[in-house]
Amino acid sequence: MKYVSTRGKAPALNFEEVLLTGLASDGGLYVPEFLPHFTPEEIASWAGLSYPELAVKVMYPFVEDSLSIEEFSAIVNDAYSEFAHSAVAPLKQISANEWVMELFHGPTLAFKDYALQLLGRLVDHFLEKRGQKVAILGATSGDTGSAAIEGCRHSKHVDIFILHPHGRVSEVQRRQMTTITGDNVHNLAVEGNFDDCQRMVKASFGDQAFLDGRPLVAVNSINWARIMAQIVYYFHAGLSVGAPHRSVAFSVPTGNFGDIFAGYLARNMGLPVSQLVIATNRNDVLHRFMSNNQYNLQPLQHTLSPSMDIVVSSNFERLLFDLHGRNGSLLAELMEKMNKEDVAIEEYRWRHARELFDSYAVDDESTLASIDQIYAETEEIVDPHTAIGVKAARACRRDKKAPMVILATAHAAKFPEAVAKAGVEEEPKLPAHMADLFEREERFTVLPNDLQAIQRFVQDQLKK
Numbered sequence: 001m002k003y004v005s006t007r008g009k010a011p012a013l014n015f016e017e018v019l020l021t022g023l024a025s026d027g028g029l030y031v032p033e034f035l036p037h038f039t040p041e042e043i044a045s046w047a048g049l050s051y052p053e054l055a056v057k058v059m060y061p062f063v064e065d066s067l068s069i070e071e072f073s074a075i076v077n078d079a080y081s082e083f084a085h086s087a088v089a090p091l092k093q094i095s096a097n098e099w100v101m102e103l104f105h106g107p108t109l110a111f112k113d114y115a116l117q118l119l120g121r122l123v124d125h126f127l128e129k130r131g132q133k134v135a136i137l138g139a140t141s142g143d144t145g146s147a148a149i150e151g152c153r154h155s156k157h158v159d160i161f162i163l164h165p166h167g168r169v170s171e172v173q174r175r176q177m178t179t180i181t182g183d184n185v186h187n188l189a190v191e192g193n194f195d196d197c198q199r200m201v202k203a204s205f206g207d208q209a210f211l212d213g214r215p216l217v218a219v220n221s222i223n224w225a226r227i228m229a230q231i232v233y234y235f236h237a238g239l240s241v242g243a244p245h246r247s248v249a250f251s252v253p254t255g256n257f258g259d260i261f262a263g264y265l266a267r268n269m270g271l272p273v274s275q276l277v278i279a280t281n282r283n284d285v286l287h288r289f290m291s292n293n294q295y296n297l298q299p300l301q302h303t304l305s306p307s308m309d310i311v312v313s314s315n316f317e318r319l320l321f322d323l324h325g326r327n328g329s330l331l332a333e334l335m336e337k338m339n340k341e342d343v344a345i346e347e348y349r350w351r352h353a354r355e356l357f358d359s360y361a362v363d364d365e366s367t368l369a370s371i372d373q374i375y376a377e378t379e380e381i382v383d384p385h386t387a388i389g390v391k392a393a394r395a396c397r398r399d400k401k402a403p404m405v406i407l408a409t410a411h412a413a414k415f416p417e418a419v420a421k422a423g424v425e426e427e428p429k430l431p432a433h434m435a436d437l438f439e440r441e442e443r444f445t446v447l448p449n450d451l452q453a454i455q456r457f458v459q460d461q462l463k464k
């Protein structure tokens with residue numbers, strides 16, 4: 001399987017190459033040239049498989065040029081062996097025909113583990129074969145950093161540098177990153193905000209001279225392997241609630257459009273999906289687009305669901321590519337325009353998207369009310385992102401007969417302040433494998449908000 005850029009000009013790559021790059025050289029994102037398609041009979045035959053077994057079935061067509069099925073199965077089994085629940089992604093019913101899929105049983109308690117545990121091992125596998133070392137550089141405002149570090153900590157071939165805004169991430173989130181120690185793990189606390197961190201990471205990808213030839217790999221959701229790994233749990237949920245014999249709806253707390261894009265791909269691969277609900281907070285660029293075909297950027301707002309606090313939703317480009325007949329030059333033009341002005345797409349293309357997607361934006365006040373309501377109904381404590389997913393699912397539901405699955409993207413214990421603010425008296429407890437988080441030793445380096453200082457630090461560490 002080859003991968004092509006959404007902007008049509010970069011060379012096509014195979015899976016190994018696409019895993020080890022960031023953005024395509026033409027500024028686009030890589031997508032598979034075509035999707036594998038599974039028949040209803042094939043999907044039905046997967047009922048009862050374990051999560052890793054199902055993962056191999058769903059993902060192998062994407063990687064078959066680069067890995068034998070034995071190699072891939074071993075990597076997948078290893079990736080999901082450290083999850084704290086034997087179902088890996090269990091479903092819990094919260095009301096009539098309504099479920100949450102718990103995607104917080106990985107090592108760092110957010111759904112990002114499902115992709116990054118796999119990605120870290122895949123990267124390590126190919127680098128071992130090549131006898132090569134790389135550097136990973138990323139910025140985080142919360143969940144990505146710890147999940148990326150956990151995924152790569154054991155790799156002898158990777159030095160990972162994660163920038164976070166000093167004093168501006170929650171204590172649980174900071175501790176999850178800074179208590180992971182290892183000679184190849186580098187936590188940089190930058191005296192600036194998240195945008196400063198992200199800007200310096202972008203600048204470093206743009207000019208890599210400071211790395212003395214060491215390649216740089218991206219771990220944010222522009223990396224195709226992350227999207228690929230997320231397709232699996234849509235099939236897993238679907239099979240659990242009756243697919244392929246009946247259609248399933250999903251509601252997904254969304255920021256960069258990575259997680260929900262994986263649901264869209266699952267549908268195009270044969271899973272009967274009747275509806276995808278985009279659930280956002282006040283950073284609602286996607287909701288405004290789905291409501292009235294207007295794409296315009298607005299300033300960042302800080303909310304109680306910080307992992308969805310974004311201005312530009314980067315993976316949306318991958319959907320726009322499909323909506324424009326996979327025409328790279330048409331899309332390059334559109335993306336150029338979107339950076340400068342408010343944009344609408346042609347009516348028939350927008351209507352096509354609306355056949356599948358609905359959207360809903362939830363402010364902080366309603367987020368808290370949703371946490372409180374779900375607790376009152378079920379005694380389940382949900383995190384603020386999941387609470388937005390439930391609220392949006394209930395507001396947008398088209399068909400009461402189709403089971404609705406809400407993706408629970410983080411464990412509530414990551415956001416205890418929001419839970420308390422919602423008036424839930426019970427405190428969300430960290431699971432056993434994290435229970436001593438507040439006793440563990442932290443390690444991070446505080447650096448000024450200055451590109452040269454960051455790059456000099458990276459350079460020095462790589463020489464060691």
Ligand SMILES: *Cc1c(COP(=O)(O)O)cnc(C)c1O
Nearest residue numbers: 143255256257258259307409410
């Ligand atoms: C990253 C994250 C999201 C948003 O996921 P996208 O793939 O960017 O849409 C939602 N909830 C939580 C808890 C997250 O960590």
